[in-house]
Amino acid sequence: MDRKKFLKNMGLGSAAIALAACGTTQELGEEEDCKLTHLDDKGPFYFKGSSETVNLNYTNLPGEAMLVSGTVYSGEGTETPLSGVKIDIWHCDSEGNYHPNDGGTINNENADKMALRGFVITDKNGKFSFKSILPGLYGRRSRHIHYILSVKGHSSLVTQSYFKGDPRIPIDGLSKTAGECRIVKFDKSGELYMGVMNFNLQKKG
Ligand SMILES: [Fe+2]
Numbered sequence: 301m302d303r304k305k306f307l308k309n310m311g312l313g314s315a316a317i318a319l320a321a322c323g324t325t326q327e328l329g330e331e332e333d334c335k336l337t338h339l340d341d342k343g344p345f346y347f348k349g350s351s352e353t354v355n356l357n358y359t360n361l362p363g364e365a366m367l368v369s370g371t372v373y374s375g376e377g378t379e380t381p382l383s384g385v386k387i388d389i390w391h392c393d394s395e396g397n398y399h400p401n402d403g404g405t406i407n408n409e410n411a412d413k414m415a416l417r418g419f420v421i422t423d424k425n426g427k428f429s430f431k432s433i434l435p436g437l438y439g440r441r442s443r444h445i446h447y448i449l450s451v452k453g454h455s456s457l458v459t460q461s462y463f464k465g466d467p468r469i470p471i472d473g474l475s476k477t478a479g480e481c482r483i484v485k486f487d488k489s490g491e492l493y494m495g496v497m498n499f500n501l502q503k504k505g
Contacts (some may be wrong), residue, residue: 361393370431373499
């Protein structure tokens, strides 16, 4: 479907929303291309100062095991993997609660209440992986994982990934325009759900 037709079918005309966080403008109702990973809403549950870990479920909350892996690239395409990228990750538990259900900066007083939050660093080939549990659902949101990616020489990216087959994707205002690039297919191997999420970061200058 061409873009005009898609927008018309969505009943959105040419309405545009300015996503000020990154200084770019994304048209509401327009599906993403896969050239650069698009930004998404940060939401209210981000805590600054989480720890490096490949196991986000370090408090052993109940849920179905999930392994997310992928590669971060510089610019468009897959020619230039980026090492040393910090990927901050956070998501809710299987019942839709964040730990804590709040946001801010992690300090000594609240550090022991943290769960399902942490960061990983990409290796020399731009690769990363982390284990956790499948996030649940809350409010009107589709199932999702939050990320902030940062590395020298590239614009920071605040984004989210979604789960292929989730019936809420077309009715959640954030996920419905995500296109295929951030909708991750998870395959079950034994007791583990495995998915691949790749990122393309915009070079500065
Ligand atoms: Fe969220």
